[in-house]
Each structure stands twice: as structure tokens, then as C-alpha cells.
Amino acid sequence: MSATATAATIPPTRPASSRPASVAAAPRAAAGLALTERVAGQEQLLPAPLLGLLVSLHRAIEPERRARLAARRERQAAFDAGALPDFRADTVAIREANWKVAPIPRALQDRRVEITGPTDPKMVINALNSGAQCYMADFEDSTAPTWRNLLAGQRALAAAVDGTLTFEADNGKQYRLRPYEERAVLIVRPRGWHLDEKHVRIDGEAIAGGLFDMAVFAWHNARTLMANDRGPFFYLPKLQSMEEAALWEAALSHVEAMLGLPHGQMKVTVLIETLPAVFEMDEILHALKDRIVGLNCGRWDYIFSYLKTFRAHADKVLPERGQVTMTQPFLRAYSELLIRTCHRRGAHAMGGMAAQIPIAGDEAANEQAMARVRADKLREVTAGHDGTWVAHPALIPVARAIFDAHMPTPHQHHVLREDVHATRDDLIRPSEGTITREGFENNIEVCVRYMAAWLDGNGCVPIHWLMEDAATAEIARAQLWQWLHHSDPRGRHADGSPVHLADGTVIDFALFERALAALPGRLGDTAALPGGSRIPEAIALLDELTRACQLVEFLTLPAYARID
Structure with missing residues (x-):
């Protein structure tokens, strides 16, 4: 556990009165479940009814998860043999039909600036107090999934939802949450389908890491968030197909039923951060249409996925990563097609991450870095994106100034981008450099x-x-x-x-x-x-x-x- 986590004041679990009323109907025994690691306070964070929910969820979802991961391997083998990703012939009707996703909740109407980061208490407080519209608390790419980290993150988020989370730094500085109405909207990113949670074994198998992250967070926080029109909200990472989206729909619906939540209460945004997924954006929206509120350009994972998809293709070698920017044609086609697809369906089209952090002690270098951020955000907002990501609080006013100047409305769903006609070849053409x-x-x-x-x-x-x-x-x-x-x-x-x-x-x-x-x-x-x-x-x-x-x-x- 990090030093930041040990210094935080975190209630061990939420009062029983704030849990969904029907949670008592969930299995109270967890036959078949084994926890392979122990940390202090674990029993309070993972009580028997919650463990019973995890058992039920795992048994309902795991067979299809295994099938989906096998399908990924088969698809990659085809790419290795020379096949190219393309739009699906069997889903033309979904792409051509006129349909919309469910209405977007008030709390997610304006998402012009979102900050992302791990779930240690200091980060949680600073992100919620940052002035961003939303904070994506990340159990995936920015969290090393040690058992201590995962449980400390769940405790921190539960205390944040309650409004009781505090933190004391080594120098004695105190960190406390701002009043509720001044905090960013919390969105949680669970791990992707490919990652196991090895510390929780059910019927001898590791539970999916994402199921663990989602279910534990929902069990502790769903009622409080629902009462305040704040969710629960999730970001879903690394999907590759509509079938994988449908599997998340099944998992979320299962938890809603177990906790007595209305169907569709838990809303999601999907990161389009794999190359196969860009060819199935309509289909992914459709599979989650009762709860999805948008798609996000997960640009860094998307570049990685391009490399991985074409690992055997000598004609798809990319230049150094600093030259693979969003102005490259294949990345511009991806982001603009995402905007067109989302706005046609009434969903947000979120922009990507600005990974820069302020450069202390070098004003000229810092200004060059901020100029790159401003240019990137200007590209996003003028293309039609409804919001963007930053990795550091200092970039929030930089990004907000650009979006405020060019997006006076809460979002840009009216920007339909009917001029965009991205073909298969546009989306896979490698950049030069x-x-x-x-x-x-x-x-x-x-x-x-x-x-x-x-x-x-x-x-x-x-x-x-x-x-x-x-x-x-x-x-x-x-x-x-x-x-x-x-x-x-x-x-x-x-x-x-x-x-x-x-x-x-x-x-x-x-x-x-x-x-x-x-x-x-x-x-x-x-x-x-x-x-x-x-x-x-x-x-x-x-x-x-x-x-x-x-x-x-x-x-x-x-x-x-x-x-x-």
C-alpha cells in the first residue's frame, strides 16, 4: 500500500442503511469462493453478501468471457495470417437503422473536461476537487493491481461517495473534499476482460478483474449515487467487439437485479481503444443502448492495438511514438468517425488524453508543452468532440478555456459530421515518419x-x-x-x-x-x-x-x- 493510502481516513465499509434494500436477497454464503490474500479490514470491505454476489456474477459471466477471449485469439491469428480488420457484413442492419441510445443523465450532460488517475486517497480528493466536470477513477491502466492497492482504492472511493474521505500528508498538510456540488462527477474504470483477479478464486477459477472492480464499487455505493443522480457511472476499457459489449450489458444487468436497481441505472462510456472496435462502434452502442452515454477516443491504447493487430504485417511498421500524433490520417479518421457515429445516435464523443504535466523550472519548455496541449484540444473541439481528458490538474484550465471558447453548449451533438466517410483503408493506413x-x-x-x-x-x-x-x-x-x-x-x-x-x-x-x-x-x-x-x-x-x-x-x- 502506498504511503498516501495509509495516511487516509477511510471508513471500513458503508452503513447498512445506505446499501440497496434488496441486497439481503443476495446469497449470504460464498460457497466455492476462496480469497488467497489477506489485508487489514478486508472482512468489512468484502462481507459475506458481497462475496455471494461475486460468486453469482462469476458463474453467470465467466463461460462467455472465456469464449470471448478465445474469439480474440482466433481473430488475431487471422490478422497474423494476413487478414485485415473491416466493417462487419452481418451487422449492416444495425449500422443503417435509425435508432438512439437512452437519454443521458443530467450529471453527464456536460463533460467538457475530465481528469483521470489512480484511486489512492490523495489522488481521489485532488481529482474530485480539481474543477473538472468528471473524474475517472482508474482501476486499470494507472493502477498496479496489488491486493492492497485494489482494496485501498475501493475504500477510498466509498469514503469519497460518502463525503468523509480525508488525507494527511507526511508534512502535515490536510486534504478534504469540497462540498458535494463542487466536486467532479465520479466515473470508475474497471479492468478489461483480459485481466484476472487472482486473489479471488471461484470454483477454482480467478474472477475477472473488471467484474470484481465493478461489483464491489456498485455494492458499496450504488444507493448513495442513485439518490444523488450520480450513477453509478463506469468507463469500460479495451472492448474489441459488440459481443464483448453485450457481455458487459449482461454483467451490469445481473448486478442491478441482485442489488434491486432499476435496469439501466448504471451508465457507461466505452473507450474505443482497440483497432477492431473502431469497425464496430455502431454495434457497441447498440449492444449497450439502454445505458451507454458515449464513446471515448482512447488514443494511446488505440495506437498500441494498431501495433498489436498488425504485429505480423511488415508494411504497417510505425515511426517513433512521438510522431504518431492525432493529426496522422489514420488517427484523424478514427476520431472523426467516432464523432459522426456518436452524434448520429445521441451519444457523447469524448476526446483523448493530454498526458503532459507542467515542466517546473523551465518556462520556455513548459510553454511549448502547453501550446501542444492547446493545439490538441482546439483540434478536438473544432472537430466536434464533446469533451476531453487531462492527466494533471494544471491542464484543466488550459483545456477548459479552449472548449469554453468553441463549445458554448453543454455538448455538440448537433455537429453531425456527415462530411466524414472513413473507409477501411483510411482507418488502417500507417503513418509515415x-x-x-x-x-x-x-x-x-x-x-x-x-x-x-x-x-x-x-x-x-x-x-x-x-x-x-x-x-x-x-x-x-x-x-x-x-x-x-x-x-x-x-x-x-x-x-x-x-x-x-x-x-x-x-x-x-x-x-x-x-x-x-x-x-x-x-x-x-x-x-x-x-x-x-x-x-x-x-x-x-x-x-x-x-x-x-x-x-x-x-x-x-x-x-x-x-x-x-
Whole structure:
């Protein structure tokens, strides 16, 4: 548990009177369930009725989750064999029909600026007090899923919903929540379908991490949030198909029934952050139409998904990640098609993340960074997006000024973007650019420093004035694999030439080994870095992942076995 979590004042659980009235009808026994880890206060946070709900939910959803993950593997095998993603022929009727999603709740009408981050108490207080319209509390890409982190995050959010969360820093500074009406609207992001929660085993199987995150949060907070017209609200990550969206619909409906909530009470926004999903946006909206309020351009995971989808395609090698910006044609087509699709269906089209953080002590560099943020947000709002993301509170007024100047209404559903006609080829055409030595070495540094921090329990790390999380680290990791394996004799560019740096140096494993060996010297004293003691372990893990004959699906899968 982080120091911030231990210093927080967090009630162990919510008073019984604030739980859904019908929760007593949920199974009180949890036969078949085993918890493999123990932390203080666990019994209060995970009482028997909640464990019974988890058992019921797992048994209802797990068989189809396994089927969906198998379908992902089959689809990726087809891509590896040369197939290309495309719009589905069997769902033309959904795309062509005129239908709308359910009305959007008042609390989510205006989402012009959202802040995201992990769920430690200090972050929760600062984010809710930040002045943003919404705060996405993230159990996924910015949280390392140690058992302590997960339970501390659930306690912090429950106390925040109650309005009782406080925090005392090591220097004695006190943090308290602002009055209810001044706080950002809370939206929780559970983990994706691919991630297990290994500490909760039901019938000998690990429960899905996302089901655990969603159900625990809803069990503790649904009634209070519903009474205040605040949800519960969720962000759903890394979906690849309408069937995966339908599985979330089944899971959310199951929990609503168990807790006595009206159908559709729990609202969701879906992140379009995989390449296959961009071809099924209408279908995903339709599968969740009773509860979905929008789609979000999860740009960093989307770039990672592009790399992963085309891992075997030598003609889809991308330049260094700093050059793969939203102005590149394939990313612009993705964001504009998302706007057109959402607004046709009465849903929000949310923009992407500004990962910059203020650069202290260098006014000129800081102004250049803020200028990039302003240009990015201006692109989003003038294209028709209804809101945007930032990673740091200091960027909220920057983003808000742009959206206020160009979006006087709560959203832009009236901007239909009927001029957008994104084809399959528009959405998969790779961007052009170069790979500099600095970009190559920066990818190695980001991977190692992020993985070391993650292994040490920290899932959100500032590196070179950017807030890095699992998504940005995945881009760096996947690019290293792609560049190296398409320079190796097993794979080359479409014209037969190896991948090389801008100075002509061929990118090969000898270059990688030299850069990896030189990294500790470049980092200097690692004691002050997040997870500094685990730098050697992270170097070994990156070496293993990069040398693998096939790109590993997610770095968090092998890394998860190394925590707790």
C-alpha cells in the first residue's frame, strides 16, 4: 500500500442503511469462493453478501468471457495470417437503422473536461476537487493491481461517495473534499476482460478483474449515487467487439437485479481503444443502448492495438511514438468517425488524453508543452468532440478555456459530421515518419522505468514531463518488438529493407542490447525513482518480452505474476 493510502481516513465499509434494500436477497454464503490474500479490514470491505454476489456474477459471466477471449485469439491469428480488420457484413442492419441510445443523465450532460488517475486517497480528493466536470477513477491502466492497492482504492472511493474521505500528508498538510456540488462527477474504470483477479478464486477459477472492480464499487455505493443522480457511472476499457459489449450489458444487468436497481441505472462510456472496435462502434452502442452515454477516443491504447493487430504485417511498421500524433490520417479518421457515429445516435464523443504535466523550472519548455496541449484540444473541439481528458490538474484550465471558447453548449451533438466517410483503408493506413536514436532509447527507458514502478505497486509514473501509464508503456514496448522483429531475418519491410534509425543504423538486437546495458548508467542513482529497486527485474522482463517470437498480448499479464 502506498504511503498516501495509509495516511487516509477511510471508513471500513458503508452503513447498512445506505446499501440497496434488496441486497439481503443476495446469497449470504460464498460457497466455492476462496480469497488467497489477506489485508487489514478486508472482512468489512468484502462481507459475506458481497462475496455471494461475486460468486453469482462469476458463474453467470465467466463461460462467455472465456469464449470471448478465445474469439480474440482466433481473430488475431487471422490478422497474423494476413487478414485485415473491416466493417462487419452481418451487422449492416444495425449500422443503417435509425435508432438512439437512452437519454443521458443530467450529471453527464456536460463533460467538457475530465481528469483521470489512480484511486489512492490523495489522488481521489485532488481529482474530485480539481474543477473538472468528471473524474475517472482508474482501476486499470494507472493502477498496479496489488491486493492492497485494489482494496485501498475501493475504500477510498466509498469514503469519497460518502463525503468523509480525508488525507494527511507526511508534512502535515490536510486534504478534504469540497462540498458535494463542487466536486467532479465520479466515473470508475474497471479492468478489461483480459485481466484476472487472482486473489479471488471461484470454483477454482480467478474472477475477472473488471467484474470484481465493478461489483464491489456498485455494492458499496450504488444507493448513495442513485439518490444523488450520480450513477453509478463506469468507463469500460479495451472492448474489441459488440459481443464483448453485450457481455458487459449482461454483467451490469445481473448486478442491478441482485442489488434491486432499476435496469439501466448504471451508465457507461466505452473507450474505443482497440483497432477492431473502431469497425464496430455502431454495434457497441447498440449492444449497450439502454445505458451507454458515449464513446471515448482512447488514443494511446488505440495506437498500441494498431501495433498489436498488425504485429505480423511488415508494411504497417510505425515511426517513433512521438510522431504518431492525432493529426496522422489514420488517427484523424478514427476520431472523426467516432464523432459522426456518436452524434448520429445521441451519444457523447469524448476526446483523448493530454498526458503532459507542467515542466517546473523551465518556462520556455513548459510553454511549448502547453501550446501542444492547446493545439490538441482546439483540434478536438473544432472537430466536434464533446469533451476531453487531462492527466494533471494544471491542464484543466488550459483545456477548459479552449472548449469554453468553441463549445458554448453543454455538448455538440448537433455537429453531425456527415462530411466524414472513413473507409477501411483510411482507418488502417500507417503513418509515415522516422525512428531517431533518441526515440529508440526513450522507448527502452520508458518501458523499464514504468515496469519497475508497476512491479513495485505504482501504475502511474511521470517520466520526462509526461504521465506514463500502462497504455503508453505498451506503445513503447510493442514498437521495440515491431522494429526489431521486422529487421530480423524473419521479417522485413514490404520492400525487403530492414528497419533502421534516421541516421541509417539498422535496428537489430545488438543495438537493443547495447542500449539496454547502457540504461542503468543513463538513469544514474535509481534510488529516487519509483520502483528503483526493481530496475534490474524490469530490464530482464523487457529483454524477455522483446525477444519473444510473438508479441505478448499485454505486458501486464506476465508482470501480474510477479506482484503480491
